[in-house]
Amino acid sequence: MHRPSLTELPAFKALSAHHAQARDWQMRALFAQQPSRFADLSLEAAGLLLDYSKNRVNPETMQLLVQLARESGLEAKRAAMFAGEKINATERRAVLHTALRLPRNASLVVDGQDVVPEVHAVLDRMKSFSERVRSGSWTGCTGEPVTDVVNIGIGGSDLGPEMACRALRTFAHPRLTMHFVSNVDGHDLDAVLSKVNPGTTLFIIASKTFTTRETMMNAQSARAWFLQKHDEAGLPRHFVAVSTNTEAVSAFGIDPDNMFPFWDWVGGRYSVWSAIGLPLVLAVGFDAFSEFLAGAHAMDAHFLGAPLERNMPVILGMLGVWYRNFFDSASVSIAPYHQDLSQFPAYLQQLEMESNGKRVTSGGAPVAVATCPVVWGDVGTNGQHAYFQLLHQGTDITPVDFIAALRPAHALAGHHAVLLANCFAQAEAFMQGKTADEVRAEMRAQNVAEDRIEALLPHRVFPGNRPSNMLLMDALNPATLGALIALYEHKTFVQGAVWDINSFDQWGVELGKVLAKNIEAELAGGPRPDRHDASTNALIERARAALSG
Ligand code: F6P
Numbered sequence: 001m002h003r004p005s006l007t008e009l010p011a012f013k014a015l016s017a018h019h020a021q022a023r024d025w026q027m028r029a030l031f032a033q034q035p036s037r038f039a040d041l042s043l044e045a046a047g048l049l050l051d052y053s054k055n056r057v058n059p060e061t062m063q064l065l066v067q068l069a070r071e072s073g074l075e076a077k078r079a080a081m082f083a084g085e086k087i088n089a090t091e092r093r094a095v096l097h098t099a100l101r102l103p104r105n106a107s108l109v110v111d112g113q114d115v116v117p118e119v120h121a122v123l124d125r126m127k128s129f130s131e132r133v134r135s136g137s138w139t140g141c142t143g144e145p146v147t148d149v150v151n152i153g154i155g156g157s158d159l160g161p162e163m164a165c166r167a168l169r170t171f172a173h174p175r176l177t178m179h180f181v182s183n184v185d186g187h188d189l190d191a192v193l194s195k196v197n198p199g200t201t202l203f204i205i206a207s208k209t210f211t212t213r214e215t216m217m218n219a220q221s222a223r224a225w226f227l228q229k230h231d232e233a234g235l236p237r238h239f240v241a242v243s244t245n246t247e248a249v250s251a252f253g254i255d256p257d258n259m260f261p262f263w264d265w266v267g268g269r270y271s272v273w274s275a276i277g278l279p280l281v282l283a284v285g286f287d288a289f290s291e292f293l294a295g296a297h298a299m300d301a302h303f304l305g306a307p308l309e310r311n312m313p314v315i316l317g318m319l320g321v322w323y324r325n326f327f328d329s330a331s332v333s334i335a336p337y338h339q340d341l342s343q344f345p346a347y348l349q350q351l352e353m354e355s356n357g358k359r360v361t362s363g364g365a366p367v368a369v370a371t372c373p374v375v376w377g378d379v380g381t382n383g384q385h386a387y388f389q390l391l392h393q394g395t396d397i398t399p400v401d402f403i404a405a406l407r408p409a410h411a412l413a414g415h416h417a418v419l420l421a422n423c424f425a426q427a428e429a430f431m432q433g434k435t436a437d438e439v440r441a442e443m444r445a446q447n448v449a450e451d452r453i454e455a456l457l458p459h460r461v462f463p464g465n466r467p468s469n470m471l472l473m474d475a476l477n478p479a480t481l482g483a484l485i486a487l488y489e490h491k492t493f494v495q496g497a498v499w500d501i502n503s504f505d506q507w508g509v510e511l512g513k514v515l516a517k518n519i520e521a522e523l524a525g526g527p528r529p530d531r532h533d534a535s536t537n538a539l540i541e542r543a544r545a546a547l548s549g
């Protein structure tokens with residue numbers, strides 16, 4: 001699909017001119033001029049409320065941003081993705097994570113084959129396996145039920161299930177403790193192995209390719225650890241695999257009957273909905289997992305069907321484009337005011353940065369504008385006592401996405417009101433700031449001397465006018481979590497469509513993998529390395545000495 005460069009699009013030019021005025025707008029004034037601003041600039045979908053009124057936009061900005069989405073060909077690209085066209089052109093693959101959450105009675109024919117029955121056949125296997133593990137009828141080689149599940153995977157084969165298991169911990173089976181090992185650093189696996197009993201531990205080896213160095217090494221080490229206590233006959237009760245690569249799974253020694261497959265049209269960072277979600281199914285049960293899929297499907301239906309002007313992923317994505325390309329905001333901060341969403345920022349880092357951290361268009365030309373901002377963040381209120389200082393008074397404008405649930409999943413009196421008060425207060429403070437006059441009035445009321453007031457004034461002024469979105473849900477549950485993840489998947493898609501990049505490949509991770517393989521061989525011994533730069537040669541030398549000593 002050929003398209004003019006983004007900066008040549010009429011809406012982009014109009015937005016550039018519009019920004020020349022908009023950059024001076026004060027949100028305080030925008031709120032004063034538009035009493036219906038919350039009603040006008042908020043919307044609900046799939047159990048989520050998005051309040052985007054605290055942004056530096058007016059109705060014309062929103063109309064131009066939506067026009068830019070249209071001129072970027074978003075609607076055709078969206079239709080192509082949902083229909084299973086091979087929009088991941090560099091890898092010649094369809095992008096069909098949305099098919100993973102289609103109901104059983106749906107149909108989606110790709111390359112002459114309806115993928116929905118295949119998806120549900122795997123879901124059925126996940127259901128029956130999880131029921132056996134959860135009920136205790138699946139036993140380890142000693143005849144005892146499983147107490148610990150260790151997922152060994154990295155990137156998309158780790159971040160999604162880990163984040164979701166934490167998010168839904170209050171729905172989890174009481175007998176099963178979930179562990180996630182991703183890092184090739186042996187301290188990661190060691191910390192888990194030192195806690196679990198081989199006779200009651202189930203390992204899930206999760207890797208789309210089943211070739212990833214970290215995962216394969218951890219899997220081999222886990223196998224060796226198991227075999228120190230039990231014999232080979234016990235392996236099938238303790239090792240299952242999730243992969244697209246049946247051959248490699250068999251070669252590893254896992255019975256294909258204990259393998260849960262998925263397909264090349266599921267990208268790693270979009271795979272939590274597939275068999276990669278097996279740890280989540282084990283933890284929360286198949287019914288809850290079905291609600292998780294249904295929540296995501298509800299967001300898919302909204303993204304496909306709602307007009308762009310009232311479309312949550314489109315609005316979230318285009319606001320991101322507004323700050324990235326017109327205000328030069330280099331990062332975006334994610335602030336979940338929910339401890340159980342503590343891994344959500346890390347999950348979004350892979351989702352957004354591996355998808356949209358690209359510098360060329362789908363046609364291979366340099367992108368004319370900045371693409372994916374850095375995504376970072378942590379739970380509130382912790383972030384308030386760490387880096388919020390920079391968000392309030394630093395020199396950059398960093399948009400913040402607040403995420404909160406109205407109802408807690410605990411019964412501790414008072415906490416939730418304090419949490420929500422902080423969440424809303426921070427968004428208010430970012431927007432309102434505090435003027436010099438307000439600081440003076442406040443300090444005079446405290447009888448501070450005039451010279452002291454003037455000395456402190458610059459330090460105590462908050463510029464305000466700092467944008468944020470507020471995402472609210474009634475409660476964090478499988479359905480709202482599913483909708484939330486799907487919202488960010490589609491937001492990522494919208495931005496990739498506007499920047500005209502392939503959001504579904506990740507060539508940028510390859511170079512380091514290849515170089516690491518060379519260095520691995522050098523660290524293992526052999527001739528002195530001299531083919532690198534002086535710095536790398538010297539570092540390898542030091543490590544060789546340490547490892548051999
Ligand atoms: O190296 C990046 C990456 O390919 C991610 O895209 C992927 O999620 C991760 O590695 C793990 O890959 P696999 O599931 O094939 O082990």
